[in-house]
Amino acid sequence: MARSIGQPVSRVEGVDKVTGAARYTADTPIEGPAFAVLVQARIPHGRITADSMAAAAARAASAPGSIFVLTPLNCPVLHTLPEDMTWDLPLERRPPLSDLTVQHVGQHVAMVVADSPENATYAASLMTFDYEASPAQLSAGQVLTEPAVPDAGSVRHGAYRPDHFVKLTEEKLQDHRGPATEPAGVRIESTYRTPINTHYPIELSATIARWEGDDLVVHDCTRWITGERRALAAYLGIAEDRIRILSPLVGGAFGSKSFLWMHVVLCAVAAREVGRPVKLVLTRDQMYTSTGHRPRTEQTIRLVADEAAAIVSTEHHTLTETSTVAHFCEPAGLSTRFLYRSPRMIVSHEVARINAPTPCFMRGPGEAPGLFALEVAMDELAAATGQDPLQLRMAHVTDRDQTNGRPWSAADLTLCYQTGARRFGWDDRPSAPRSLVRNGVQVGWGMATATYPGRRMPASCSVETLPDGHVRFSAATHEVGTGVRTVMTQVAADTTGLPLDRVSFHSGDSYFPDAPYSGASQTTATVGSAVYAAAREWTRRLGTRTFPTDGADPELAAELTFTVTSDGAPETGAVSQSFGAHFCEVEVDEMLGRATVTRWVAVMDCGRVLNPKLAANQVMGGITFGVGMALLEQMPHDPTTGAPLGEYYVPTHADRPDFDISFLEHPDHELDPIGVRGIGEIGVCGVPAAIANAIHHATGKRLRTLPIVCEDLLEPDLGGES
Known part of the structure; x- marks a missing residue:
């Protein structure tokens, strides 16, 4: 019998995808649909006057082809989600269209349904409002320094310190182990900043809702159909078995389609009100404010090493942001709790509620921004102690999870380092910055560790x-x-x-x-x-x-x-954790202020590899994702209104380095009977840090804010920091 596991089998739906036969949500044929368009708020905080809402609805209702206008004035009462779905998940506490208040730019304040997308769009454009504006808090800094704002029901303000990451109670966001006081030694302390990132999947979010009597059928691009069914049932006050969710193919998500968003609820309500199927496709601009994002982080790391360059103290403190209507904490410090041996460990997370859309998971939540800070800090400590960055890391590899003392299952980070260094040629790396030049531009080599839990x-x-x-x-x-x-x-x-x-x-x-x-x-x-x-x-x-x-x-x-x-993962025994090592080369043209990633070696220890073609594809995609995070991606906002500004840049094929991807292939039967651990997210983890470390090696500049832009790279400046 021919075996297929371990073979580079092509995607079973591949032919359909490349020939256009693959059917996504927006492609679903539906008989007699109406078309919906969202209307969104244009201020960050305040209230829409009832008179202006009524007048706007009347204008939209009288537009050609208009069928129905759903507003807070006529929306059926929607129920509040149960607490277990909102207190540690990014599902909103406040039902959509529940009142006329505004909590962020882009909040859904109405939905227009018409006989064509064009007529719906035109009718929606007629809905302008009078606002009674209130002071807005648009950054964590404002929340921490301005007078406290009182909570109002499901709308909450201020800052808080969550205990754990989502439902994973063992993944503590506040952790203190070891001595109370910091020991003496070589000490580095730096602050690292990451911006708002957006998921930017190729497929726009789309929903088609139709009622079959008292039963609801929803076609949606979602990555959690059972959770969406439960949330929809709770909002609508109907039994889960009366709802069917269909999502045969999803065209990219990166976290943005992991939860029920408010437009899906409104589409279901509108379909019931008009008595026919309703189809809604978000615009790219609407997705920036409607389907989550990675929130900003400000991370402070302090590392202390003794005279032998052994780490004796590690601190990692994260300040991040969420909305006023939902909880989410970007868990940037989780990997720091176990990755490198340290007898003293302090990790904390503080979350500020601001007038912005609700953030959510984005590929490598926590690890992607957190390892940027930790892995750059490790390079800074290596420089301060006169160590090679790779050797410093290898000297602090642990054989067990420091948070609970349990050994790792089928993990070999040291072999990832050794294999990657050999394949990359790390031994030929000169230690001094600005030592490598090629064709008139600076060349740098950098590395970083990757890790992600086996779940x-x-x-x-x-x-x-x-x-x-x-x-x-x-x-x-x-x-x-x-x-x-x-x-x-x-x-x-x-x-x-x-x-x-x-x-x-x-x-x-x-x-x-x-x-x-x-x-x-x-x-x-x-x-x-x-x-x-x-x-x-x-x-x-x-x-x-x-x-x-x-x-x-x-x-x-x-x-x-x-x-x-x-069953799920065993609660005792060895801990399943994936590890990897990234090595990269960059070229920095200081005349143009341009960094180009030219070569990448990654060695991953992710358990058994079922399909090497797909596995390598996933890691390449993650690295490309990390290249964008390091050099391109940010969602700037008007500091006074909170409105998104400009364009969002993502990597293209022109930004792709030459890849050398390999796997250790150590099956992890502690986690599951087929010996696998996930590959989808570990590829991005550590990538921005490897690039920043390579840029430091090329230019001598230690850059601690993402993305790294042309202004950071212009002209040699050995003392430069950002």
């Missing part, structure tokens, strides 16, 4: 054996462009012993057995375990019989049709 949650999978001899596996998970359908098909085929063309995997329907959100790099370990269990059970039921190649008889097909459930 697994409970999941279920159904098996349906069809009369034609095809075996269909299904779970309510999602294909977000990472190759989930492909690797699940590989697992199912190899475990059952069937050829790939006799097996298929289906996802994206809330009627399928439950699975968690597709995020936190857990889908392969989580759903893959359920598929593996289902395939094993299929094989057990088949027993010694030979499965017929021309189809199964009805009795056998029924016997081989069932559903199984697999």
Whole structure:
């Protein structure tokens, strides 16, 4: 029997995607739809007058083709979400259109439904309002220095210190271990800043809602169909089993489609009010304010080393931001708690509530901005102690999780360092900055560590054996462009012993057995375990019989049709954590103020690799994501109004370095029976720091604020900092 696991199998939906046959939410054919357009607030804080809202609605209602105008004045009462969905997840406490108050620029304040997208857009443009403006707090600095603003129900102000990251109570956001006082030694202390980043997926968020009697069907580009179903049911006050969510393919997300956003609720309400399907596609500008973002961070790191260059104290303090209507904390210090050996450890996070849209997870939440700060700080400590940056890191590798004392499972960070350094040629790196020049431009070499947790949650999978001899596996998970359908098909085929063309995997329907959100790099370990269990059970039921190649008889097909459930990660034993090492080369043209990443070596320890083509693809994508974070991406805002300004730049093929990606291939059977850990997010972790460290090696400038822009790179200035 030919095995497919470990082989570079092409995506099972690849042909459909490249030929245009693949169907995304906005492509879904619907009979007789109406079209919706959102109307958004243009001030950061205040109230819309009731008279102006009524007048604006009347203007929109009288526009050509207008069918319905949904406003706070006529919106049916929506329920508040249960506390367990809002207190440590970025789901909004305040239902949409619940009143006339405004909490941020871009808040949804009305929805226009018309007979065509063009007529809906025109009608929406007629909705202008009179505002009663209130003072706005647009930054964490304002929140911490200005007089306290009183809370008003679900709207909250001020700053707070959350205990843990989302539902992961063991991932503490406030942590203090070791001596109370800082020991003496070589000390470095710096502050690092990261900007607002936006997800910018190719596929715009889209929703189609239709009612079939008292049942709601929603086509949506979401990565958590079961969670969206629960949240929708709570907002609408109906039973979950009356809602079906369909999301067959998602065209990129990076976190922006992990939760139910307010436009989905409003689309469902509008469809019920007009008695026909309603289709809504957000504009690119609306996605900046409607589907989350990575919030700003200000991180202060203090490292102390003794006379032998051993770290004796580590502190990492993060100040970040969320909205006034939802909780989210960018957990920048989580990796610092365990990555390098340190007898004294203090990590803290403070979150300021500002008048801005709700932030959320973005690829590598916490690790992406947090490792930028930590890994640049490690290079600063290496310079202060006269150590090679790689050797300093290798000297502080731990064999266990410092937060709980449990050993790592199937992890070898040291081998990642050694393999990457050899492949890159790190031994030839001169230690002094500005030592390398090529074709008249400065050249620098930098490196950084990557890490991301190995996660697994409970999941279920159904098996349906069809009369034609095809075996269909299904779970309510999602294909977000990472190759989930492909690797699940590989697992199912190899475990059952069937050829790939006799097996298929289906996802994206809330009627399928439950699975968690597709995020936190857990889908392969989580759903893959359920598929593996289902395939094993299929094989057990088949027993010694030979499965017929021309189809199964009805009795056998029924016997081989069932559903199984697999557990989550074990709560005891070794800890599953992925590690990796990034090495990069940059060229810096100081006359133009331009940095170009030319070469990249990455070695990843992510457990068993099911499909090397898809795995390398994921890491390349993550590194490219990190290149954008380091050199291009930021969402500037008007400091007085909070309105987004300018354009958002992302990397293109022209920004792609030459890649050398490899994996250690150490199966992690402590986490799951197929030995895998997630790959989707570790690729971006550490990338901005490796680039910043390489730029320091090229120019002598220590840059601590992202993105690194041309003004930072113009002209040699060995004492320059930012």
